[in-house]
Amino acid sequence: xxxxxxxxxxxxxxxxxxxxxxxxxxxxxxxxxxxxxxxxxxxxxxxxxxxxxxxxxxxxxxxxxxxxxxxxxxxxxxxxxxxxxxxxxxxxxxxxxxxxxxxxxxxxxxxxxxxxxxxxxxxxxxxxxxxxxxxxxxxxxxxxxxxxxxxxxxxxxxxxxxxxxxxxxxxxxxxxx
Numbered sequence: 001x002x003x004x005x006x007x008x009x010x011x012x013x014x015x016x017x018x019x020x021x022x023x024x025x026x027x028x029x030x031x032x033x034x035x036x037x038x039x040x041x042x043x044x045x046x047x048x049x050x051x052x053x054x055x056x057x058x059x060x061x062x063x064x065x066x067x068x069x070x071x072x073x074x075x076x077x078x079x080x081x082x083x084x085x086x087x088x089x090x091x092x093x094x095x096x097x098x099x100x101x102x103x104x105x106x107x108x109x110x111x112x113x114x115x116x117x118x119x120x121x122x123x124x125x126x127x128x129x130x131x132x133x134x135x136x137x138x139x140x141x142x143x144x145x146x147x148x149x150x151x152x153x154x155x156x157x158x159x160x161x162x163x164x165x166x167x168x169x170x171x172x173x174x175x176x177x
Contacts, residue, residue, distance in 0.1 A: 002135075003095075003107035006057070008050040010083055010094050010104055011035070011043045013071055019160055022075065023153035024146025028125065029071035030157045032164040033085070037062025065089045066168065068161045070121050072129070074098075074141060081136040084121035086165065091117040093124075095136040103137075118165055122158055126151065 013031050020029040040063055044050040067087035073080050083094040091111060097103035109117050124132065129150065130142045 001095075001103070001105050003092075003105040006053065006104040006106065007102050008044065008047075008053050008104060009096060009102050010080075010106075011040055013069070013080075018071070020071075020073070021153035021156050022149065024149035025075050025141055025144040026150065026153075027073045027075045028150070028153045028157050029069075029073065030161045030164070031069045031071065032067070032168060033069050033087075034066040035063050035087075037064065063090075067091070068118060068165050068168075070125065070157065070161065072125065072133075074138065081138045081141075082125075082132055084117070084124070086117045086121060086161075093121065095132070097137040099137065118161060122154060122161070126154060 013029060014033070017033070018029045018031040020027045037058070040054060040058075041051065044054050065085075065087040067085065069086065070084040071080050072082035079098045080096050081098065083096065085092050085094070091109040092106050093109065095103075095105040095107075097105075109120070111117065114120055130145060133139065133141050133145075
């Protein structure tokens, strides 16, 4: 497996911050996320094993970051197989395997080599989805992909994600001055 492997799932999306679009046998969500240590600890508080791994693998002071997240869900059972966290400090993406054991592979994104992650992530969903779903253990979804429905969903996701990203950057710049 590639990236850093965790035995805890990523923090679930906040339903009131998530906008989801149907894409055939998938749904694609866009969310602006603002991570803080307290919120992460609260997410895993009821699962001692997950909480222990989070605490053990967190940087000093905990994870703090913000940015746009793109989520790729199985439309039937709602499992999130892929997530692209277009975060300011630590952009990365996830392969979230489905099964009795949680396997969450987190792959760091190199902005110096690949540029802005948001256009990259949208393009990966558009052009590399079958390969990425296979890597996430979702081969059963690949044959049923509806590329027209995915493209239609991305046409709705992209402007929302771009607006959220540009608005948040403008707010951060205003706070810094």
